[in-house]
Amino acid sequence: MKSILRVENLTKIFPGSGIIKRYPVKALDNISFSVEEGEIFGLVGESGSGKTTLARCILFLDPPTAGKVYYGNLCLNTVPWYQWKKLRSRMQIIFQDPNSALNPRLSVRRSLEEGLINLGYSKKQRNDTIRKLLDQVGIPYNQVDRYPHEFSGGQKQRIIIARALSMNPKFIVLDEPVSNLDVSIQAGIINLLMDLKKEFNLTYIFISHDLDLIAYLSTKIGVLKGGQLVEVGKAEEVLSHPLHPYTRFLLENPLSFHSKIQPLKTYTKETV
């Protein structure tokens, strides 16, 4: 299989704050993995383990301190700023909180238009694309001129997914896309994401603190702890023969792990 994304020895250090003396924080430490086309790479870790930082570093929304990221054969570290605009369309990201990811002062249409304008679409092309996208994510087109606060969290996330899709990406980083949503609608969003993956032949990096969800979705799993990737491998292997004690601990104590964040949920094939 062809590798679409390769991360080599990625390290991220935040300078830290303080007036007299600064204590740098090592958020990501020497992380390497690769993702093949069509895969779902599940990244699991507790809060504070560096999941979101990793997502942002991969897309160079926040450049890594050291290490390299390859998109296909292209090393992203060497891409000059003026070529990023084009490259951005290849890779998209969906954030955890749908409420802040949409500008409250822009209508759905104007939010969706933004990327299309960047791609140089004409007005008509934009309207057609928006109609198609909204249809695909299950939002009625007649609501296109409404504002974000008129939609529920799940609907917002659908709009955000539509916006990501509008760029025609090759892979999408999903940073806890459902954890801020009601349990009742999480399944709907997960289903939508799976359908879209099939339809557009997408590759996902799926980040979550929920090992059950990761286990259910992923073809490959990475376990992140304290900024280090302690375990990475094929999903079945990691789940059945965890090598690292932390992974074992996670598998044995699902409750203790996310009790701090939210009540345990289980996903079964039936609910999906």
Added chain:
Amino acid sequence: MRIRIRRKRQKIQKLFLFTSTVYLCFLLFAAFGSSYLAPHSPTIQDLNHRLLPPLTEGRILGTDDLGRDIWSRIVYGTRPLLIIGTISVGIALAGGLLMGILAGAMGGIVDSFIMLLMDGILSFPTVLLAITVVSVLGYGLGQVTVALGIVFIPVFARLVRAETKSRLTEGYVESSRALGTSFPMILLRHVLPNMMPDIIAQSTVTFALVVVIEASLSFLGLGTQPPEPSWGLMLKESRNFLYQAPWMAIFPGVALAATVFSFNYLGDYLSEQLNPIR
């Protein structure tokens, strides 16, 4: 009980809002149509009719120590007031936007430097600073306007900087970057529009302050020069006639107080109403 109190308060608020708006509309009208409202010239003296009390010989608010019609002077005084207010706030806003966005968006040393400068300006008492600027730029209305503009730049700069900083960390800005939108476009599309309510509110409040400080500068002899009508100057001239002709002080004082109140009230109201819908 509580509901009744709340209703009462809402009623009062509505009344205040209505009165403020009507008063400011009146000011605007007075500024542009002074000659329709004022029956007399604001500057021509009538030494035979000095210190007339209100409502005598067709002088609604009486006359001052040189026999000039107080009502006409108040009406004609609105024009310089509003012009100075508008231009000063414009200067302060433009300067504040530039400084604030630069500081907020660039961060680092640029931010530290700009904010040090702004805090330095802010740490001076406003009137004193305005006097200093005027004494550097020279006397006159134009200079006072520019001085007041400069004096209030930091107020806007701080607001804009804080807003820029917090907006830039919003999820939608991050998403926008992921969509390949350029940084200037992000500022234009996502950052600026979202701080507009606060800027509008701040502008109205600043307008009120400018009006007051212009009056105090005129009071100190730095702003409007006699015999041009200015509320501050009228207050200054009234000082010696507090016993003989209290109306000389009362009416411009009331007009000034009402203006400040109206602008402040409207500013508070707008900032409440225009806050981004979540």
Added chain:
Amino acid sequence: MKHMMKPIKLITTLGLLLVLIPSLSFSRGAREEKPVRMALSGNPDTLDPQKTAGTLTFQVTKSIYDTLIEPDPKGNLVPALAEGWDFQEGGKRILFRLRRGVTFHDGTAFTSKDVAATLKRMQDKNTGSPHGAEFSLIERIETPDPNTVVLHLSSPLAPLLATLASGWSAILPAHLIEAGHDFGSRPVGTGPFKFKSWVRDNQILLEKNTSYWMRGKPKVPGVEFRIITERSIQVQGLLSGQLDVIDMYDAIDLPILEKNPAVKVEKVLTSLVMVMAMNTSRPPLSDLRVRQAINHAIRKEEVLEVAYGGGIPVGTFMDASDPYYVDFTSLYPYDPEKARALLQEAGVASDRTLEMILPQNYEPHVRAGQIYQEMLQKVGLTVKIRLVDWSTWISDVYRKANYDLTVIGHTGKLDPDSRLANYGTDKTYVRWVHPEAASLITKAKSIMNPAERKALYSRVLEIMAREVPFVFVGTSYRYVGTRKDIEGFRIQPKLDAYDFRDVEVR
């Protein structure tokens, strides 16, 4: 909203003033044994008479120190610490016979040594007196015995007696001068009252000098100067009986004071000459016709009435009550037609704008300026007003003559030379150059014969009245408000000095 404080503050200041005035706490109590309380319009910069030109200082020091000679209320010079004096050698020598039995407040006796030490201190450059130059012709001071002083002058100097009668010639004790005593904050003199205390910007307390050389004076136990800058507060203090004497330069509050039966107001002519000064070095004001036109355009009575609370119009550079005054008011009567014609003749363009600089802290001058502006507008002369603070006025207008028109009042002087010195040369702020006038003024300085002197000054005043470097507006009144039970308070108008020696409480 910390900014909200400012508007509230400003707007309510005037209102608060009204509310607060009556509640200001002046002390009330039994009348008889209390000192006389008078409002002083500002804080004196010092109480050392040799270190300032400030009127406020001399208003206070008049009660603490004495001079060799002093002016009576009419301006005649009468004996004080000197019982008599003789001119010798055509005015080049002056002999003073000193009063015996006078003591300073600290108990030491007053002798000729004190006079010599005082005059020497005045001449000393290190003292830095603004009036030091008036003593420069004194070459030598002789003290043949404790009660005789002889001054040797390099040339006769007519104004010297007036100088010696002025507040800045107050006699200080020699032994304290030698000790480097700080007269500025702890004055010691021979005067009717002893210095007791001075709380800056608040009050100055003086107590009766029981061994004063004038028998039976002073009659009150002391004087309290209350420093109150705002005139309206002074008025309120007098009305409520918390002040005994106030001194006002305008008549605005007169009706209120006159309504109150416990207060009486005396109208006294000042020795001020109110003027609108013209910078004669600048066209078009360098053209005599333009200055004449401006003079014809002004209705002096109206300006005096509205801006200065009434007065007597004058036509030359001397106050109406001065013995040297000559009436030239008929030279330039109010005549707008003639003013317009003169302006046309002089070819003053109709769009020509003159700038009038006004000292913004002097409300009456600002008011007068606006009246002039309108009067000049009526004859076709456009005037733009610019307000400046007092220090700017002194440096830009009075020193650098950087102005077209300005409005000011010239204070009174005991000797005409003090008022006229330097006029006719380019050293004055009107920049009016007239060699004849200048030489007459210089000449009159050394003429000892009064009649001859008067003739010279009359000629000078006529030249000035015809050449009009100013609009000479008039001499204003001052209004002295006292409680009904106060008698005998006097103001020496030429020196603006307050005299409490004859004050009695009935």
